[in-house]
Amino acid sequence: MRSGPHPFTLRQLQYVIAVADELSFRRAAERCHVSQPSLSAQLAQLEELVGVQIFERDRRRVLVTAAGRDIVERARRLLVEADDLVEAGKRAGDPLLGTLRIGIIPTIAPYLLPSVAPKLRARFPRLTLAWREDKTGVLIEALEAGELDTALVALEAEIGDVAREIIAKDSFVLAMRLEHPLARKSSPVEASDLRGAEMLLLDDGHCFRDQALEVCSMAGECEFRATSLTTLVQMVAGGAGVTLLPALSLATEAKRARLRVRRMASPKAHRTIALVWRKRAPLEPALRELAGVLRETFPVPAL
Amino acid sequence: MRSGPHPFTLRQLQYVIAVADELSFRRAAERCHVSQPSLSAQLAQLEELVGVQIFERDRRRVLVTAAGRDIVERARRLLVEADDLVEAGKRAGDPLLGTLRIGIIPTIAPYLLPSVAPKLRARFPRLTLAWREDKTGVLIEALEAGELDTALVALEAEIGDVAREIIAKDSFVLAMRLEHPLARKSSPVEASDLRGAEMLLLDDGHCFRDQALEVCSMAGECEFRATSLTTLVQMVAGGAGVTLLPALSLATEAKRARLRVRRMASPKAHRTIALVWRKRAPLEPALRELAGVLRETFPVPAL
DNA sequence: TAAAAATACTCCATAGGTATTTTAT
DNA sequence: ATAAAATACCTATGGAGTATTTTTA
Numbered sequence: 001m002r003s004g005p006h007p008f009t010l011r012q013l014q015y016v017i018a019v020a021d022e023l024s025f026r027r028a029a030e031r032c033h034v035s036q037p038s039l040s041a042q043l044a045q046l047e048e049l050v051g052v053q054i055f056e057r058d059r060r061r062v063l064v065t066a067a068g069r070d071i072v073e074r075a076r077r078l079l080v081e082a083d084d085l086v087e088a089g090k091r092a093g094d095p096l097l098g099t100l101r102i103g104i105i106p107t108i109a110p111y112l113l114p115s116v117a118p119k120l121r122a123r124f125p126r127l128t129l130a131w132r133e134d135k136t137g138v139l140i141e142a143l144e145a146g147e148l149d150t151a152l153v154a155l156e157a158e159i160g161d162v163a164r165e166i167i168a169k170d171s172f173v174l175a176m177r178l179e180h181p182l183a184r185k186s187s188p189v190e191a192s193d194l195r196g197a198e199m200l201l202l203d204d205g206h207c208f209r210d211q212a213l214e215v216c217s218m219a220g221e222c223e224f225r226a227t228s229l230t231t232l233v234q235m236v237a238g239g240a241g242v243t244l245l246p247a248l249s250l251a252t253e254a255k256r257a258r259l260r261v262r263r264m265a266s267p268k269a270h271r272t273i274a275l276v277w278r279k280r281a282p283l284e285p286a287l288r289e290l291a292g293v294l295r296e297t298f299p300v301p302a303l
Numbered sequence: 304m305r306s307g308p309h310p311f312t313l314r315q316l317q318y319v320i321a322v323a324d325e326l327s328f329r330r331a332a333e334r335c336h337v338s339q340p341s342l343s344a345q346l347a348q349l350e351e352l353v354g355v356q357i358f359e360r361d362r363r364r365v366l367v368t369a370a371g372r373d374i375v376e377r378a379r380r381l382l383v384e385a386d387d388l389v390e391a392g393k394r395a396g397d398p399l400l401g402t403l404r405i406g407i408i409p410t411i412a413p414y415l416l417p418s419v420a421p422k423l424r425a426r427f428p429r430l431t432l433a434w435r436e437d438k439t440g441v442l443i444e445a446l447e448a449g450e451l452d453t454a455l456v457a458l459e460a461e462i463g464d465v466a467r468e469i470i471a472k473d474s475f476v477l478a479m480r481l482e483h484p485l486a487r488k489s490s491p492v493e494a495s496d497l498r499g500a501e502m503l504l505l506d507d508g509h510c511f512r513d514q515a516l517e518v519c520s521m522a523g524e525c526e527f528r529a530t531s532l533t534t535l536v537q538m539v540a541g542g543a544g545v546t547l548l549p550a551l552s553l554a555t556e557a558k559r560a561r562l563r564v565r566r567m568a569s570p571k572a573h574r575t576i577a578l579v580w581r582k583r584a585p586l587e588p589a590l591r592e593l594a595g596v597l598r599e600t601f602p603v604p605a606l
Numbered sequence: 607t608a609a610a611a612a613t614a615c616t617c618c619a620t621a622g623g624t625a626t627t628t629t630a631t
Numbered sequence: 632a633t634a635a636a637a638t639a640c641c642t643a644t645g646g647a648g649t650a651t652t653t654t655t656a
Contacts (some may be wrong), residue, residue, distance in 0.1 A: 036621045037638080038621065041621080089352075089355045279464075327610080337648090338647065342649085
């Protein structure tokens with residue numbers, strides 16, 4: 001156990017992060033609203049303490065050293081946890097009060113929010129939900145950086161070491177025009193049935209694209225890349241090929257475009273939608289309650 | 304992103320922990336080598352910041368409030384990570400330098416250390432190993448509290464969310480006197496063969512006791528409790544019954560007491576010995592190397 | 607009343623500011 | 632020559648000290 005005062009300050013860590021982000025002492029100092037010498041002095045002190053150069057002051061620019069990268073990472077985590085500590089106190093009275101910053105992926109948001117958001121507002125009237133729609137990778141990064149409190153994603157994607165609560169299983173179906181040969185097939189569609197079919201997919205970075213590729217046993221040689229399921233469906237309706245859709249989207253997408261849908265045979269043809277958050281997030285009790293309501297109000301897809 | 308200086312200090316967290324441990328402002332102040340008013344002031348400031356009472360200053364004593372318990376937990380974790388950050392810097396040059404505090408459970412230590420410790424000393428001459436022998440629960444707590452850098456435990460026990468590297472699989476065998484009826488059995492021993500046999504076990508808290516109970520499908524109704532495998536073996540040799548032993552201990556224990564051993568049929572009759580550490584421990588590179596050497600030099604039990 | 611925490615104030619250590627020098631292109 | 636970080640030195644905030652009061656069992 002340590003006995004004296006703690007040898008460094010959270011302020012120093014803020015400086016470390018600012019310099020790592022800006023790669024300039026002067027700009028980092030501006031960002032922290034302190035003078036450049038003050039920041040320099042604090043960093044020198046921290047480097048002295050840890051016994052290693054964190055930054056390489058090179059000709060005309062600043063670089064993070066190998067050892068520094070580790071320190072910077074730790075500093076970021078530490079500050080997120082420090083903020084969490086304050087947040088935990090503030091929320092101790094009523095966690096269902098204030099603002100909850102919640103991420104959601106684009107292949108869920110438009111199909112879930114219209115029905116669920118009003119219900120959440122009714123159920124948690126004193127909680128303001130700030131939604132942010134982005135791809136899984138971006139959301140998880142924001143979560144770890146403390147910019148988001150929670151996110152709705154698919155567990156099949158790469159989401160790292162987070163706490164989670166499962167909301168629903170969402171099956172995938174193949175969507176095609178009524179005239180398409182596969183539309184007449186009565187049994188579920190096998191990956192082999194897709195040989196030769198023009199498969200349309202989402203853009204890189206969408207977890208649903210990766211899952212679709214896996215379900216169809218494809219390597220990703222398809223060339224067209226849509227930025228939303230709606231675009232994808234319009235392409236299919238226009239006769240450009242077939243596509244995979246999550247059942248969640250059917251009520252909105254397939255019905256609207258008058259497409260035919262068929263179940264997939266593969267047991268992998270589904271995603272598990274879950275609410276995830278940083279381990280030990282201060283809002284965990286509130287998040288579990290939120291997850292419960294999401295699970296209850298999740299729209300059952302009409303297959 | 305925060306812009307101003309960080310609203311609290313690590314020092315304040317140290318005070319929080321000291322008070323939580325001592326349940327007295329005066330004693331906490333002594334422990335921190337500050338005056339009681341200084342400590343009071345800092346705590347008042349922190350409580351003001353988080354907007355919640357952390358401690359209940361009751362008549363004649365101090366209590367941690369419900370909200371406070373969470374804050375205290377977070378404070379402890381934060382300080383461990385802060386220490387890790389400094390340590391990470393210091394070890395950046397050569398992680399295999401200095402002192403490594405390593406925990407080990409009592410059912411491994413006496414059988415592994417005599418052969419392995421000298422090899423580790425030879426392999427890592429500049430690394431001092433400080434061994435601490437205790438039950439799994441105690442070691443894991445010490446690990447999380449930053450009092451240990453790593454520990455050798457069985458994965459089958461409750462070890463929480465730690466990083467790990469597997470060292471070896473260690474089978475369990477049944478040990479008995481030569482005169483015991485089971486000593487004549489040629490096939491592996493089933494749990495059902497143990498009906499009526501007097502099974503001797505270790506004390507509560509030893510993970511090996513819990514595993515033995517599970518392997519033998521027993522509820523723990525046995526009354527004698529040994530504090531070490533050696534005691535257990537002496538009891539068996541004295542005719543008090545039979546016991547389960549890890550193969551690792553055979554070379555020392557069964558041979559010495561001239562006992563007969565028989566394999567167990569259950570696939571559960573083994574433990575997985577692993578080196579574990581806090582996630583993101585600064586010594587991770589060193590620990591992985593250490594694990595490699597442990598794996599290579601692990602004594603192969605002669606069954 | 608006694609033991610412990612809170613309050614009142616004083617002080618000084620140190621984070622931070624300004625001015626300047628050094629360094630590297 | 633110039634742009635950026637380091638150095639020198641001064642200032643002032645706030646953490647820590649001592650003395651004292653308040654609280655409650």
